[in-house]
Amino acid sequence: MFRTLFSLSSFLLPRYCCGCKKIMNNLEVVICADCLCELGQCHNVFEDKGDLRKRTSIYYPIKNSGAFILYKKQSIASKLIHKFKYDDDLVIGKYLMQLFCNDIKKLDWINDIDLIVPLPLHWRRTWHRGYNQSEVLAREVGKIFNIRVETKAVKRIKFTKSQVRRTAQERWENVENIFKLCDQKRLEGKHILIVDDIVTTGASINSCVREISKVKGIEISVIALGLAE
Ligand SMILES: [Zn+2]
Numbered sequence: 001m002f003r004t005l006f007s008l009s010s011f012l013l014p015r016y017c018c019g020c021k022k023i024m025n026n027l028e029v030v031i032c033a034d035c036l037c038e039l040g041q042c043h044n045v046f047e048d049k050g051d052l053r054k055r056t057s058i059y060y061p062i063k064n065s066g067a068f069i070l071y072k073k074q075s076i077a078s079k080l081i082h083k084f085k086y087d088d089d090l091v092i093g094k095y096l097m098q099l100f101c102n103d104i105k106k107l108d109w110i111n112d113i114d115l116i117v118p119l120p121l122h123w124r125r126t127w128h129r130g131y132n133q134s135e136v137l138a139r140e141v142g143k144i145f146n147i148r149v150e151t152k153a154v155k156r157i158k159f160t161k162s163q164v165r166r167t168a169q170e171r172w173e174n175v176e177n178i179f180k181l182c183d184q185k186r187l188e189g190k191h192i193l194i195v196d197d198i199v200t201t202g203a204s205i206n207s208c209v210r211e212i213s214k215v216k217g218i219e220i221s222v223i224a225l226g227l228a229e
Helices: 002-012 033-040 052-056 076-086 090-104 108-112 123-129 133-145 168-174 203-212
Strands: 043-046 065-071 115-118 154-156 179-181 191-199 219-228
Touching: 033 076, 052 065, 052 191, 052 203, 052 219, 065 076, 065 090, 076 090, 076 191, 076 219, 090 133, 090 219, 115 133, 133 191, 154 203, 168 203, 179 203, 191 203, 203 219
Parallel strands: 065 219, 115 191, 191 219
Antiparallel strands: 043 065, 154 179
């Protein structure tokens, strides 16, 4: 009876896959099985399989790192992350992060994390977009592992134009000294996990790590939903 009602509701109110727009069956959530399978092909970049740690350790050695997806242009993964980041589709970001957390659960180091710090966004951009996409992801991780999310200790103090059309060198110059520690005490002696959405050259996240590394006794790990090739 319940199943019949459920099938009837999906007939009357079909749910579409966020990746390919195909109508999903009752068992599929957010994306269809085909898209999930395609996502799996660029999934799971941990430690030495990817170079996230190398890319984020320019100024300070990162302890652990992990990226969920190797971000290739035109792939389902990049389409989904783009929708999350630019089309206000928070459901997609949260869903991808939940999948990512299933992998993170298998790693011992997640149990050493004291605090989660989303990569800060300038208040003007947060206001314009309505949310900080890294904070949305960080809160999902915090909920799953029961770790506090800290958003007040470090702020982005300079408003910078989008990095998208800049050369690598311009990206690095553009993000110099854009972050500021506002309350070091909150981070002292802690092992923090910085959460970002997509790491490309790593310019922004390195700038943030550089500022946070001034804190006494700090240890820093990093995760990102996407790691650009
Ligand atoms: Zn699909």
